[in-house]
Amino acid sequence: MSDLQRLREAFRTSLDLPADAPVDDLQYQDNEKWDSLAHMSLVAAIEDEFSVMIDTDDVINMSSFQEAVRILGKYGVSFDE
């Protein structure tokens, strides 16, 4: 699985979305399942999946899927396919 697929999967699992749900355009609170509680699980899932420790500022800045891609870039996860 590509890194991008792994990130999509982390979003679907943490936000309790179906396996084929599109997630690339997701924004915080845009989807009713992405609230502060789900955000906690999402950050934990991303940290587990990519073996990174995300800083506080990055946790609270992660307000969309695309922002998560950008932030993970800082931790050396590249999503170039």
Add this chain to the structure above:
Amino acid sequence: MNLLHPGARVIDAATGETLTEEMIEAAEAALAPEPGGVVFLPIETTLSSIARYLAAFRLGRPVVLLDPDGDHADLIERYTTTEVHPDLALLLTTSGSTGNPKLVRLSAEAVRTNAEQIASVLDITADEVAITTLPLFYSYGMSVLNSHLIRGATVVLERTGIMQKAFWSAVNEHGVTSMAFVPSQYEMLRRLRFDPAKYPALRSLTQAGGRLRTDRVTDFAQRMATVGGKFYVMYGQTEAAPRMATLPPERLDEKLGSVGLALPGGTFTIEDDEVVYRGPNVMMGYADTAADLALGDVQGGALHTGDLGRVDDEGFLFITGRRKRMAKVFGVRINLDDVEKNFPVTAVAGDDKLCVFAEGISDDEARGLRTKIAEWLGTHFSGVEVRTVDALPLLPNGKVDYRALESSL
């Protein structure tokens, strides 16, 4: 009843707009042509919802606070009436159980008194600035609003929540002095490495909505102490409008594990191991039907809490368990026996979580079950954990060994 002290301010963090007298009057005018009786208010964290809430109070119309994301058609049908008791001011749903919620009947006097009691023990003055951290249909969220409005303080309306930058920007922009959280949010704050020094105006944190582990209590009390701030452990139930006890921060170390002293005007006694609260803020009673909304007080100021506990020689209350098997999920009470009646699972209380065990189900089934149980409870799915076991542990008498399940969490 008028909860709004003339000096009170309510500000929407996203728009900068403030609540005005005209907004409340407009909300009163909008309610006026109705036939009277109960007002059903799906309450959002917005100025217009708060204007409607305050307008209903001023008109002496009892208001039912509802989750704006829920479907309440059945409830509205069940409780619509113009025959209401003159003392009745506020109705809140009892949480948790079977999709057929009861309403808690609160008098104007109970709501006002509890707001004053809270304001007095937390020392809320007109200089205080609170920010919304909880939904307003939830009794803890409502009480933060009420206790600040009644003292002429400021309430900042924020909708994104503590896991987003917008929240913390609003905290500093508006000079927030106090914040209220339930145990699951304290876990989030730990993850965010919460440092009160980053928020220079912050003076206090409060905690209610279920038991917070004592190591977390100590942790947050210490974090607040480093900036000369306070950490308040509190205890309440919707049925008490909702606050019953607060632990004075200066006694916290010595009384660790206690939920504190009864609020001014209240008392705790222990009757058959059960905590019984008596005070002016106790509900009038429950309502199962519209006809019940015409009833007067049936409680006589006494509330059997269903919690087991003890009171020490100085009056500090320690909660030791629940009379019924209960879990608290995000501060909301759930009857574990009800869960077991409705789903093929064995249910135990986790840390601010409902944990259910099912024998030999697949991951897909577990996932589906989690979604179904969460929907049935009306709670967030992350508050429900489903575990698969090959076989449930049994006691010698053949009953499920709940203690073994709890210790496996």
